Amino acid sequence: MVKVSMLVLVLTSGLGYSLIAIAEPLDQQIQKMHELQLQQNTFDENLKSRAERNKIPEFRQKLLDSEKDLDRSDRLDILQEEYQTELMRLDLEARRLKARVDKTIVDETDFTYDREQKKVEIQLKRLELESRLLDLARKRTRVASEERFISMELAKKAAEIKVDEARGESKINISTGVRAGLEGLGEAAKNGDLFD
Numbered sequence: 001m002v003k004v005s006m007l008v009l010v011l012t013s014g015l016g017y018s019l020i021a022i023a024e025p026l027d028q029q030i031q032k033m034h035e036l037q038l039q040q041n042t043f044d045e046n047l048k049s050r051a052e053r054n055k056i057p058e059f060r061q062k063l064l065d066s067e068k069d070l071d072r073s074d075r076l077d078i079l080q081e082e083y084q085t086e087l088m089r090l091d092l093e094a095r096r097l098k099a100r101v102d103k104t105i106v107d108e109t110d111f112t113y114d115r116e117q118k119k120v121e122i123q124l125k126r127l128e129l130e131s132r133l134l135d136l137a138r139k140r141t142r143v144a145s146e147e148r149f150i151s152m153e154l155a156k157k158a159a160e161i162k163v164d165e166a167r168g169e170s171k172i173n174i175s176t177g178v179r180a181g182l183e184g185l186g187e188a189a190k191n192g193d194l195f196d
Helices: 026-054 058-191
Strands: 003-012 016-025
Touching (some): 016 026
């Protein structure tokens, strides 16, 4: 046999063709081509039978769709009933709470009035105490300012006394100096030293 080099176009897995360069005898190449064609036919047959098995008749599909619609409708009805039941329960709970609040308001009205009256009395006492505290603060301020005034008067008197003492001392010093001078003159006159 003669070896012939040729290019062969091969169908691979039913998805496309591949170009294969083959350098084998012609008989083997023909045999391989035949096997590949048989594999392709088998693959196509398998695809067809699988598609036929998976087909759902049109009326069966419609039946399934209508069942789904009914299920959806039933679920909506059930949800609507649950919603209405919950609304009624919440309305009843709200009425109970309102009745409790009304009863509590009635029960506590007298207590609240007494409590408010006590609050007013406490506030009046507090205001009275604050007024007394303000009076005490004013008196303290007045006493403090009077003490400052008295301190200033005492300081002024002390300064005047010191000035008077200083004048008295200066007068004493002057009179002592004059006396000493006169005594010195008298002694000098006695001794006759006055006109020397």
